[in-house]
Amino acid sequence: MSGRAQNRAAIGDDRGFIVIVVLWMLAALATLALIYLSYVTNTAVTVAVNTDRLQADALMNAGLELTAYRLTAQSEAARPTSGTFNARVGAGRIAVTFRSEAARIDLNAAPKAMLIGLMTTGLGVSAADAPDYADRILxxxxxxxxxxxxxxxxxxxxxxxxxxxxxxxFQNADELWLVRGIPPNVIERMLPFVTVFSNMRTVNVLDAAPQVVAALPGMTPETLQRLLRDRADPGVDPQSLVGLAGSASATIEGAKAYRVTVAAEAPSHRQSSAEIVILLLESGDEPYRVLSWHNAFDGSAGKPL
Known part of the structure; x- marks a missing residue:
């Protein structure tokens, strides 16, 4: 082979090698581009989720602060024991419900008769079993x-x-799950009506659920129906409800602890909610203390509040 032919063959080999290198570089760049695109996409999703959570947290805190302000701005005698309100916070919305923990039966203060009444009259537990379950709690x-x-x-x-x-x-109402001798289905039905935060032997008959009012010692079905009807009448003297209940366990007073439910809708229309128990403080730098906080964040776009 002549020298010129050999040079041409060498040049051809070099060009082929360069083409292969270029193709490998293009493939590598394409792979990097895909990796970067995936990273950017995942980062955008993460940022969006985190932003929603930050907005939800801000709305929850705003709802809690507004509730505490409404309650502490009034004297203890004039303070409402329950209420609801809606508010727009920036581009978000909140719906708040608050109720004194006096509307629930305190596991640490309630007498045995009230615990039995909740289980039998309020929850349908047999009269033969309820006293044993109450003894387990005591x-x-x-x-x-x-x-x-x-x-x-x-x-x-x-x-x-x-x-x-x-x-x-009890440190928390959920501690009931640790009490042996009570069927789980009974505990599950009790939890929405009990608390450890009121520190009261009495329950507020204005705000308590019918199951709790039915638990009052000596309460009859007829008296229960009349009391529920009368308390829905804004013209009825609230104090008369205590007399109607006819029990030393009835009151219209509130506890210093309040259960606050905040439902929030972020600007993206994602909805979340929280149930928070706070204790109102009469002195000190802070107006309240958080006793319990349970968040629920579904991340879904729902109907506007």
Missing amino acids: AWRSSTEPGQDNPEDSYYRTLGASYLPRHAP
């Missing part, structure tokens, strides 16, 4: 002397439980 919260042979402790050991009763006040 035993959980009742103190005991150190070293004392407590029958309730023996009962838990017999059941093979890995723990013993607290022998102290």
Whole structure:
């Protein structure tokens, strides 16, 4: 082969190699572009979700602050025990419901008769079983002397439980799940009507659910229906409801703790909600303290509030 031919062959080989290199570089750039596009897309989705959550948190806090202001701006005597309001906060909206914890039965303060009444009259538990279930609750919260042979402790050991009763006040209503001897379906039905935050032996008959009013000692179906009818009449003297209930466990007073439900709609129309229990403070730098906070964020676009 002549020198000229050899040069041409060498040049051809070089050009082929360059083409292959270029193709590999283009493929690599295309892969990088896809990776970058995926990163940008995922980042955009993450930012959008985080933005919605930040907006939801801001709206929840705004609803809570507005509620605390409405309550603390009035004297304790004039303070409402329940209420609702709607508000626009920036481009978002909130709907707020607040109710004193006196509308619920306090697990740490309620007498046995009221616990039995809630289970039997309010929730349909058999009259034969309810007293035993109430005793389980009382035993959980009742103190005991150190070293004392407590029958309730023996009962838990017999059941093979890995723990013993607290022998102290319930820290949270969900602690009911730890109380042995009460069927789970009974506990599940009790939870919407009980609290650990009112510190009251009485319940507010103005705000309490019918199941709670029915739990008052001595309450009859006829009296219950009349009381529910009368309290819906704005012309009725609220104090008369206490007399109608005929029980030392009835009151129209509120607790210092309030349960606040905030439903929020962000500018993107995503909706979320939170149930918060606060304690109003009479002194100090802060007007209230958060006792419990449960968020619900579904991330879906729903109907505007």
